[in-house]
Amino acid sequence: MRPIVLKLLKQEAVTQIEWQDLFGAVHSVCLWDERGPYKLRDALQQDITMYIKQAQARVLAQREDQALLKAYIAEWGKFFTQCNYLPTPFRQLENSINNISKVAISNTSNALKKNNNNNIEDSLVRKLMLDSWNQSIFVDIKQRLQDSAMKLVQAERNGESFDSQLVIGVRESYGAWARGSERVTVSLPLELEDYIPEVEEFYKKKHSGRKLQWYHHMSNGTITFANSVGRFDLDVTTFQMAVLFAWNQRPLDRVTYENLRLATELPDPELRRTLWSLVAFPKLKRQLLCYQPVVQNPKDFAENTAFWVNQDFALIKNGKPQRRGKLNLIGRLQLSTERSQIEDNHSIVQLRILRTQEAIIKILKMRKRITNTALQSELIEILKNMFLPSKKMIKEQLEWLIEHKYMRRDDEDINTFIYMA
Template identity: 40%
Template sequence: MYNIRYTCAGHVKNFMMAAMLKDRGQFPFEDKWPAMRPIILKLLKQETVTQGEWQDLFYAVHLVCMWDEIGAPKLRDALKQDIMNFIQQAQQRVLQHHEEQALLKSYIAEWRKFFTQCNYLPTPFRQLESSLAGKTNINAQKRNQSDESIIRKLMLDSWNQSIFNDIKKRLQDSAMRLVRAERNGEAFDSQLVIGVRESYVNLCSNPADKLQIYRENFEAAYIEATEEFYWIKAPEYLQLHGVEDYMKYADIKLREEELRAKKYLEPNSTSVQLLIDCCVKVLVATFKVPILAECSRMINSHQTEKLRLMLKLMDRISDGVGPMLIDLEKHISSAGLADMMAAIDVITQDSEKYVERLLDLFRQFSTLVKQAFDDDPRFLTARDKAYKLVVNDATVFRLELPSRQGSGGPTTTIGNTKTTVPTSTLAPTPNSNNNTNTNGQPESKCPELLANYCDMLLRKTPLSKKLTSDEIESKLRDVLLVLKYVQNKDVFMRYHKAHLTRRLILDTSADSEKEENMVEWLREVGMPADYVNKLARMFQDIKVSQDLNQQFKEQCRETIADSINIKILNAGAWARGSERVTVSLPLQLEDYIPEVEEFYKKKHSGRKLQWYHHMSNGTITFTNQVGRFDVDVTTFQMAVLFAWNQRPFEKISYENLRLATELPDPELRRTLWSLCAFPKLRKQLILVEPPANSPKDFAHDTRCWVNQDFAIVKNGKTQKRGRLNLIGRLQLSTERSKEEDNQCIVQLRILRVQEAIIKILKMRKKINNAQLQTELVDILKNMFLPSKKMIKEQIEWLIEHKYIRRHDDDINTFVYMA
């Protein structure tokens, strides 16, 4: 006898009676089933079940499972039979309908009723499930919290086997036809398709993959139907309306299908993405070639909205954007070069026009990328790549660098007549005694022209005077923007430094603050530190020189205090060339030199000053019968003019001028030409006979004299007083060293390559040729791009001079030699 309290107090007496009567073999399954079956059928049909009936069902199931050894299997079989009977009746009701929508509505209604009971009917049969599983009540409770209910699985499997397998093809086909009708613009109740999908999703009783039936049937059918629909519609639309309209059609349909998929397909699965991938394949990938064929034309005609749409479509497929990038690069490079060639007559004469043209092109291309491709990083990279070709193209402007390096290293000191400079010698290049072939390819003159444009903005010129400070800063920033695309930045820095030297020596800077800011901006855009540091040192030298100049004036004779201005500069920062030009200075200047040198020796012992007269300048007063004029001249011009200082009306031959000035013939010709053919003067300072058309026309017996009728003419009126500048662009190198400037660029590049190779090998100790070239370009890219030929030659030079060696086992691997 068991004394057990059941949860329902009203049944304690019956439960205890059952325990006492068990031995007499009463309450078998056959006795209890007739009372249980009506309640089960009510539950299946969703009819009302009273609380008493519900509790009696619990109690009966418990008695059968506990006191009848074979009661649990009998109960399961009977329950299955009733479930199957109910499902067959539901199937008959569904199949009575032959019209598609009526069939779907009936099926969905029957299914939803049945599925609702799948959640309720298993509840009274937990004891049955425990008995079938051979577990205790406590274990059964734990199991029911986590595992799939046996009765629920029985119900779903029965529905699947009895009705679903028989009519699922009809259900799928009907649902797909409704979706097709919606694609064609017809209206219907979308819940019909959703209901069918829900039955597919909920029918699967496999706990490992609950969406198996849905995926293998409904999802597959939906994607297949979608693909079939657009295989027919898409080619027809393209043929009738053309590519441009088809792109709009494809985009609209992709968006429609994505929304439709989110409505009809299972949201918590990969179904939506699979459907989108299918649509992209049919609507876009299939027609990739004809769509991309229009890209070049659209770019050329700036059809930005259509390009945005094309990018949106092509970005959905593999390698769809690649051809668009190529088309953009071709457009930018060809359009940019064509624009430059069209304006060649203007831009070759004016660096301002050239730079403005480049900036206009950059703005045009940037606007195109922004409007058409929304500044997509891939298209910005393509723009930069193509624009770099335009900037570095040598078709319009060409800088010819020498193909062979001259002998001798770049040992350089610098100074000028008004500028005294301590001797400083640069280390010679390691290959100063051999002739090495360099790249020899023409380079773009763009970096030189950019430097010229910066000079126009920073110097006192009509351009800088008409611009505000903010406008000048904006234009300088624009130059730095273009400079970013210049390959050979070392050329820019060389010319920029030359212009800066002129401005600082001649005191012609429009804004000293802007000058120093420019140095910092160059540092910010990644210009090599040693270049920028030298520029910063130049400003420091000027400030120090101003203090020295003031001290010199305080100590020297009062008569010269206001007539001389010296600049003592460091050759390490200012050096440009070793060439010095002989000249016979006027006595008025010659007398100052010993005093300046003596003053400097007292300040700094052990330093030697070298005077560079071709970088010096001064102001002389010219008086004739017309009036009195102050003329700014170079030292060479001053030496020539002072030849007439004691004999103003005499005609002097060219040969006598050469003897008097001691200037080399090329310098004398250039200087004399600047005095007798200055382009801005109506009346020249010096007259020659016979007349000359160029400096080459001067002969030994050519006679020269001072124009006593010389005057400054403004607005057609002769002025009796005025100031005239004959210096023009301060000459920083002689005529002969113009070629040496380019040679020096090559020499410096060779030195940089050698330095970089040694630096890499010092760090790596051993490196192969391919990796060496990669790292070398990475180090030097902010200055210039070394050619493979130059790299190879410098490697051979370093091997020959025992800096590096080839590996014993691999000739393409190099080893550092300490």
């Protein structure tokens, strides 16, 4: 079985008899060995990983930017093509694993699941291939790919010619393996949120009929941290950014775990993992965040665990604090895409809505009459110690309060609100 799989991965010629033998072998292993489906899946993953490591070596052998991108796109193109072919002989494997894991579900549900497996997009083997590509090659050379692609974009801005397919190819490889990933809820900093409509509008103009998907758990950026010691550029994930920006309006405050969960809307596993990367980063002698009480594991964070920004943070070199520097906090932080409990996330959203409504009514009771701009400023001031409401949420709650007769718009100025007792 293994030689045929390796031939398929390498896009080598496979005879009709070999193709049929692969179907038969998979079918036999899955039906006659109780542990067969899992053994087969593990062996398949080993073969896929081994092939990807060989592809990675071929890509990294390239030193020049354009050659690196060409090599990556060529390897990715071959691999992605096989993502549509290799799952076909392994449908029995997918059916067997699904039936084992869903043994308590009715026959009707199992039948529906089997039908879904015929869809290559939902294939377990296809997802295994794309995830393995991401974990085994993409994570290791992601920064080199981004740097090389951005150099070409910069060259274009300077009037130099370049092959645009190199940048497009890298971008498409991002999107392909991302499609199988589950998106994770996060409340973006207002500084980022304000740009999203502009980006979406630009995308619509360039790509008619397409929809832009945001995968925040796969993105990162650079922020500047300034304190009395100096200024430092920090490469962070979007999740780390969301956590750190919770202190923008209250730099000296101590914020509890529960309030950070409310401010970021991150699922519990992601928030714990992200906070741990900021309080116990192995390369740092002075951590970016401090916390109390001290624990040995992120799972031990309690709702009342307090976190605060380390105002003495600095990069240490030769035993001396540096006034400037750059630090990559992303490192090997594994960002899982575990789905949080739907009820848990729903409760956070509902709590935010209630807090926003309460704050709006409190402001209107005091002011009786207020402009939209002034209302938003006061609202953010009241809520900043818990979370920063998005513009969308503020607008929705204003409309809800108007609809339920708690307030109304001024007849002569729609941007002025009047409290209704």
